[in-house]
Amino acid sequence: xxxxxxxxxxxxxxxxxxxxxxxxxxxxxxxxxxxxxxxxxxxxxxxxxxxxxxxxxxxxxxxxxxxxxxxxxxxxxxxxxxxxxxxxxxxxxxxxxxxxxxxxxxxxxxxxxxxxxxxxxxxxxxxxxxxxxxxxxxxxxxxxxxxxxxxxxxxxxxxxxxxxxxxxxxxxxxxxxxxxxxxxxxxxxxxxxxxxxxxxxxxxxxxxxxxxxxxxxxxxxxxxxxxxxxxxxxxxxxxxxxxxxxxxxxxxxxxxxxxxxxxxxxxxxxxxxxxxxxxxxxxxxxxxxxxxxxxxxxxxxxxx
Amino acid sequence: xxxxxxxxxxxxxxxxxxxxxxxxxxxxxxxxxxxxxxxxxxxxxxxxxxxxxxxxxxxxxxxxxxxxxxxxxxxxxxxxxxxxxxxxxxxxxxxxxxxxxxxxxxxxxxxxxxxxxxxxxxxxxxxxxxxxxxxxxxxxxxxxxxxxxxxxxxxxxxxxxxxxxxxxxxxxxxxxxxxxxxxxxxxxxxxxxxxxxxxxxxxxxxxxxxxxxxxxxxxxxxxxxxxxxxxxxxxxxxxxxxxxxxxxxxxxxxxxxxxxxxxxxxxxxxxxxxxxxxxxxxxxxxxxxxxxxxxxxxxxxxxxxxxxxxxxxxxxxxxxx
Numbered sequence: 001x002x003x004x005x006x007x008x009x010x011x012x013x014x015x016x017x018x019x020x021x022x023x024x025x026x027x028x029x030x031x032x033x034x035x036x037x038x039x040x041x042x043x044x045x046x047x048x049x050x051x052x053x054x055x056x057x058x059x060x061x062x063x064x065x066x067x068x069x070x071x072x073x074x075x076x077x078x079x080x081x082x083x084x085x086x087x088x089x090x091x092x093x094x095x096x097x098x099x100x101x102x103x104x105x106x107x108x109x110x111x112x113x114x115x116x117x118x119x120x121x122x123x124x125x126x127x128x129x130x131x132x133x134x135x136x137x138x139x140x141x142x143x144x145x146x147x148x149x150x151x152x153x154x155x156x157x158x159x160x161x162x163x164x165x166x167x168x169x170x171x172x173x174x175x176x177x178x179x180x181x182x183x184x185x186x187x188x189x190x191x192x193x194x195x196x197x198x199x200x201x202x203x204x205x206x207x208x209x210x211x212x213x214x215x216x217x218x219x220x221x222x223x224x225x226x227x228x229x230x231x232x233x234x235x236x237x238x239x240x241x242x243x244x245x246x247x248x249x250x251x252x253x254x255x256x257x258x259x260x261x262x263x264x265x266x267x268x269x270x271x272x273x274x275x276x277x278x279x280x281x282x283x284x285x286x287x288x289x290x291x292x293x294x295x296x297x298x299x300x301x302x303x304x
Numbered sequence: 305x306x307x308x309x310x311x312x313x314x315x316x317x318x319x320x321x322x323x324x325x326x327x328x329x330x331x332x333x334x335x336x337x338x339x340x341x342x343x344x345x346x347x348x349x350x351x352x353x354x355x356x357x358x359x360x361x362x363x364x365x366x367x368x369x370x371x372x373x374x375x376x377x378x379x380x381x382x383x384x385x386x387x388x389x390x391x392x393x394x395x396x397x398x399x400x401x402x403x404x405x406x407x408x409x410x411x412x413x414x415x416x417x418x419x420x421x422x423x424x425x426x427x428x429x430x431x432x433x434x435x436x437x438x439x440x441x442x443x444x445x446x447x448x449x450x451x452x453x454x455x456x457x458x459x460x461x462x463x464x465x466x467x468x469x470x471x472x473x474x475x476x477x478x479x480x481x482x483x484x485x486x487x488x489x490x491x492x493x494x495x496x497x498x499x500x501x502x503x504x505x506x507x508x509x510x511x512x513x514x515x516x517x518x519x520x521x522x523x524x525x526x527x528x529x530x531x532x533x534x535x536x537x538x539x540x541x542x543x544x545x546x547x548x549x550x551x552x553x554x555x556x557x558x559x560x561x562x563x564x565x566x567x568x569x570x571x572x573x574x575x576x577x578x579x580x581x582x583x584x585x586x587x588x589x590x591x592x593x594x595x596x597x598x599x600x601x602x603x604x605x606x607x608x609x610x611x612x613x614x615x616x617x618x619x620x621x622x623x624x625x
Contacts, residue, residue, distance in 0.1 A: 120328050
């Protein structure tokens with residue numbers, strides 16, 4: 001008895017592992033390892049490479065663990081005294097100037113639209129809702145040519161430039177995101193009991209007053225997730241920016257990264273530094289609001 | 305339908321303009337109109353306009369006076385279809401339409417498969433599951449430019465590229481390879497990248513459905529002596545059938561429309577030229593907007609065929625059930 005006990009205590013780590021493991025556990029561990037490696041390695045590679053020097057980047061063998069954190073790449077991006085200065089701060093600002101208004105306007109418009117669909121009766125509601133949903137499936141490339149032609153016509157008449165005009169981008173991103181935003185919010189509003197609002201109406205509030213005093217405070221989480229969703233779409237968008245922006249002064253971040261990547265002298269560490277700066281805020285935003293966003297993802301199916 | 309709405313709302317054309325219903329409907333349209341305007345002006349009208357452009361000869365020259373562009377009938381379509389970029393030439397050169405269909409069908413199937421495996425993994429209980437689940441979503445959330453360029457750099461043709469380094473060390477290859485500029489391999493890699501990036505979407509949808517399956521089903525199967533495989537085959541898969549079909553269709557359409565992923569990885573070269581990239585090249589490289597629009601309309605046509613197949617499939621299944 002005591003003998004077997006002591007031999008059990010002496011069981012090595014391998015022995016414990018051997019007893020703990022069975023087929024389902026082994027498959028789970030193997031599967032998770034595979035997924036986590038293939039997901040995390042690219043992100044590790046992006047961040048670690050951004051802290052390498054040009055010599056480390058250009059060495060014969062890849063440097064898997066940079067010995068020191070070098071800020072060379074970030075200097076190139078942000079330091080005006082650097083000979084290879086990219087003025088990346090300006091592009092970050094452009095991206096913010098596109099993504100923030102998109103998010104704010106999208107929240108306001110989708111709030112109004114979704115409220116009407118969820119709470120009011122009107123003819124053409126079904127048509128409107130289904131039409132808006134069909135836009136999900138619409139190819140962006142199909143719209144890029146007519147939009148370009150149309151907007152340059154209007155621009156000629158009214159006298160504004162469609163090239164390098166960030167408001168054009170905001171408009172096109174709104175058109176892309178409003179359908180999903182309305183869909184997400186409509187579902188949310190339908191889950192709030194309407195009795196509270198009716199009480200407000202009976203107390204003499206107008207409809208808009210009810211929206212302002214009752215609906216908005218009750219739907220803050222949903223509104224925030226719509227804002228983040230539209231912000232992320234606008235922040236990541238590439239195709240329309242490629243079509244409508246010409247000068248690197250007006251470039252949003254994705255276009256600037258594309259430009260740095262296609263520089264005749266390859267500078268992968270700078271590309272990775274710029275990518276890191278672009279990715280981190282999106283990931284942080286996402287993680288902090290994961291719960292709300294995922295509901296939107298599955299209910300409204302983010303187009304991506 | 306119309307009668308139903310009328311009866312339900314008590315609204316009729318003769319009703320008082322100032323009745324409660326009428327006021328409500330006017331308010332509703334007021335609230336909806338900004339969205340309706342943006343969507344109509346920037347999506348529905350342009351979609352029809354695209355059709356118009358595809359029948360006209362539009363270039364940079366006459367873009368500013370587009371309505372005087374000469375009508376050319378089906379010439380754009382004819383040129384696009386007979387263009388080498390569009391035609392099947394040999395097994396090495398497929399033409400954009402076929403590449404598009406192959407790329408989107410295969411990568412969608414792979415995306416769903418990977419998403420299903422990930423969902424099954426996450427459906428089990430283990431420590432730090434929430435954290436792992438959040439991590440699994442990274443590829444889908446991160447900006448496309450960042451992830452596309454990281455992968456391009458991992459697949460770098462030089463010796464210092466990560467994949468080259470690993471394969472050289474393992475002795476699997478003698479010389480560094482240019483993976484993304486090898487015909488055939490480039491398409492396979494682009495498909496793999498698409499699955500890597502978009503599987504989280506499929507995973508989330510499948511996981512939501514998995515967690516809604518009634519546990520009693522599995523219990524009674526266990527009592528009857530079913531193996532894990534039998535439970536998976538005869539309970540899980542049938543329960544997931546609808547969500548798998550819906551996700552497949554959504555992802556198929558979105559992948560078919562996708563421009564950025566391939567453009568950033570290969571620029572559409574080396575046997576990866578798909579219809580969206582061809583549309584871009586016609587319009588903004590050679591500035592032949594008519595041909596570009598014709599290509600986009602062909603893309604839309606194929607999209608409608610996909611939709612038709614899907615609707616047909618589901619309607620038939622629905623009737624059989």
